[in-house]
Amino acid sequence: xxxxxxxxxxxxxxxxxxxxxxxxxxxxxxxxxxxxxxxxxxxxxxxxxxxxxxxxxxxxxxxxxxxxxxxxxxxxxxxxxxxxxxxxxxxxxxxxxxxxxxxxxxxxxxxxxxxxxxxxxxxxxxxxxxxxxxxxxxxxxxxxxxxxxxxxxxxxxxxxxxxxxxxxxxxxxxxxxxxxxxxxxxxxxxxxxxxxxxxxxxxxxxxxxxxxxxxxxxxxxxxxxxxxxxxxxxxxxxxxxxxxxxxxxxxxxxxxxxxxxxxxxxxxxxxxxxxxxxxxxxxxxxxxx
Ligand code: SIN
Numbered sequence: 606x607x608x609x610x611x612x613x614x615x616x617x618x619x620x621x622x623x624x625x626x627x628x629x630x631x632x633x634x635x636x637x638x639x640x641x642x643x644x645x646x647x648x649x650x651x652x653x654x655x656x657x658x659x660x661x662x663x664x665x666x667x668x669x670x671x672x673x674x675x676x677x678x679x680x681x682x683x684x685x686x687x688x689x690x691x692x693x694x695x696x697x698x699x700x701x702x703x704x705x706x707x708x709x710x711x712x713x714x715x716x717x718x719x720x721x722x723x724x725x726x727x728x729x730x731x732x733x734x735x736x737x738x739x740x741x742x743x744x745x746x747x748x749x750x751x752x753x754x755x756x757x758x759x760x761x762x763x764x765x766x767x768x769x770x771x772x773x774x775x776x777x778x779x780x781x782x783x784x785x786x787x788x789x790x791x792x793x794x795x796x797x798x799x800x801x802x803x804x805x806x807x808x809x810x811x812x813x814x815x816x817x818x819x820x821x822x823x824x825x826x827x828x829x830x831x832x833x834x835x836x837x838x839x840x841x842x843x844x845x846x847x848x849x850x851x852x853x854x855x856x857x858x859x860x861x862x863x864x865x866x867x868x869x870x871x872x873x874x875x876x877x878x879x880x881x882x883x884x885x886x887x888x889x890x891x892x893x894x
Pocket of ligand 1: 702703863875
């Protein structure tokens with residue numbers, strides 16, 4: 606196996622990997638290390654079944670998405686990210702990730718990482734952008750960095766769900782779905798639990814406000830952090846080919862589906878790996894005291 610860098614700051618490609626056969630411990634360990642070191646790992650040219658994707662994704666336990674109507678019929682661990690329809694009904698989440706986000710940051714224990722496998726791609730567009738939240742944090746002005754170090758922010762799926770439902774792009778959450786995803790609070794700066802490296806942990810998709818500061822100041826702070834995380838120097842654009850599997854670290858990057866023409870089909874299979882409660886510098890300092 607060879608790991609080849611795709612960007613000066615993060616993102617790499619793993620060459621010489623065939624996920625249609627079980628990986629031995631050495632190969633799996635090498636991939637796990639590359640994943641933690643580079644945050645986004647691209648594995649091209651794969652021909653795998655849903656069961657093989659599920660088997661490979663077990664860097665941790667897998668999430669079953671709250672939108673049950675879009676789970677793969679053979680493997681509920683796979684969420685269909687798709688704009689295709691069958692019998693007039695969408696087969697998957699057509700607008701998944703059309704805003705910057707870290708998968709499931711609205712859970713008390715957000716996702717550790719996700720694997721997206723390309724099955725059907727449009728002729729035009731359909732790229733995915735990734736932002737390194739480590740690099741975005743490193744680029745912050747030291748005064749701003751000090752200001753946010755001990756702050757916490759709200760992450761809320763219903764906030765995003767209401768925006769999508771108002772735009773008519775997604776069914777409104779049922780009361781039962783809403784009850785399963787109450788708002789949660791996470792540190793604004795997250796220490797990566799594998800490497801200890803700090804990263805910004807806010808995103809436009811799911812973070813409506815910062816706690817403990819006046820509302821206006823919170824909005825300004827969030828605006829500054831979102832801007833820093835979208836600096837072109839911290840972005841990697843993935844141009845998909847059928848058979849690509851991209852594994853990314855939700856503790857370290859945010860991502861955005863850039864979209865494609867509505868009359869061109871796009872279907873990908875996503876597995877989402879469970880993570881742990883985010884720890885920030887404040888919790889770390891308290892634990893050390
Ligand atoms: C996602 O946010 O999980 C989907 C990204 C994409 O479809 O490019």
